[in-house]
Amino acid sequence: MSTETTGAAQAAMPQPRRSVAFIGSECYPFVKTGGLGDVMYALPKALIAQNCDVKVILPRYKCIPQKYQEKMVYRGSFMMDLCADGKSYYVGIMEYVWDGVVYDFIDNDEFFSWGNPYTNLVDDIPKFCYFSKAALAVLNYLDWVPDIIHCHDWQAALVPVFQQAMFQGTPVGGAKSILTIHNLRFQGIYNNETIKYWTNLPDALFDYAVLQQKWVDSNMLKAGLSYASMITTVSSTYAEEIQTPFYGEGLDAHLRFHSRKLRGIVNGIDTTLWDPQTDKLLAANYGTKNAVKQKRANKLALQKALGLDEDPDKMVIGLISRLTDQKGLDLVNAIIPSLIDGNTQVVVLGTGDAIYEDSFRGYENTYKGSVCSNIMYDETRAHMIYAASDAFLVPSLFEPCGLTQLIAMRYGTVPIVRETGGLKDTVEPYNEYENTGNGFTFDRYEWWLLLDAVNRAKTLYFTGRERWDEMVVRDMEKDVSWDKSAVQYRQLYMELKP
Ligand code: ADP
């Protein structure tokens, strides 16, 4: 692209330019354990198209693949005071610029030498106290002062707190902050003494309005919510739900108190990365015109690869998930025997709690040829399952947004979801009278309601195929990109003028 075109393209963008520092604990393709990793990758890219200048600050974990480590460039280092006893730590900055986004990795072997980004709270609490303070110090060191500091989840929740308590009068002290809740279940709670030691924050902040919780504990997310200029979460419904005791994870009253600065902006997906027309990991690429035929080819390839009975007339139901209580897997476990009827296959991909890993392995053993449980984390297999499945299960107990139902729709795979959080906001229930909707839904968290939803899907699949195929096309045509939500984030950044 010539400089002239770049200039013209720039002029056509919304003005003025806004600079944003994204701070979070994971980001695809460097390190990803769930949807936060997808968002940290895709949203900055979508914001660039909205005339934002984005820098992403991440820990430099050992587990980041070598091919990325090799491309990082050393940008400097310094020592940073951290602990209550005056102990200071090395902060190195390794930079990687890719696709218009600048990634600054914070380097410190003591904190980030583990294989996994999250290990246990004993190690994770100091790690993310250090990371949150170092992120601010890095911005000052690089003399890159953003208009907005956009922090994600509890791991970066202390950023607004450190900023207010320790960085006033420094360049980064004037930036506005946003804290996005991706999952309220994880809050970074530990005893007061430990958090006091690792932050050296003033005693006044160990108060009920900020860090304090239940006398003995400090809650990092709670403090971030108090100090952030604005709070967002990843769907409108979840923004409402978390203000109630059931979904509030003990912070519902705190969130109601701060509700004037709380907003829901639904996630999207990167539609270039997730595109059945160009996805190199698929057996057969497809668009809306040939989806029905080509999805059968993908189905056969998957059945073959996984040792399932090879028959494209069988209905394949996919499930890709962290295997935890959040995801409604006890409901799935309860209905698998009723699903397996000789015409239906179930493919699971996930890792997590032993109870679910074992039960899914058990079902694979009982229903050989009809159930395949892939107890692993595997991006390639995920792409294959999204493309090959006919329907996709997301029966979550709670779901802040959920990306798997969005990816499924993009691949013409009909979602079956519980009406909660982002699932409710993104999947419109099938209406048989008007022939509208994108999937099948159920409301209360009961296994028989999930079974009923799956049976409604099966009925349409086996007895109303034309209608089913129309829904496949509707799903593929649905806008699941970041475009609309990136505009909303930009608007929010504009409202928060420093
Ligand atoms: P959460 O963040 O709660 O785990 P999301 O639906 O937002 O849920 O995002 C999950 C992301 O992780 C999706 O991109 C999904 O494809 C991916 N994913 C989950 N489990 C696996 C797995 N075992 N292998 C590959 N990808 C997975």
Ligand code: GLC
């Ligand atoms: C969380 C939530 C999920 C959401 C993701 C990205 O991990 O569990 O619902 O889609 O973050 O925001």
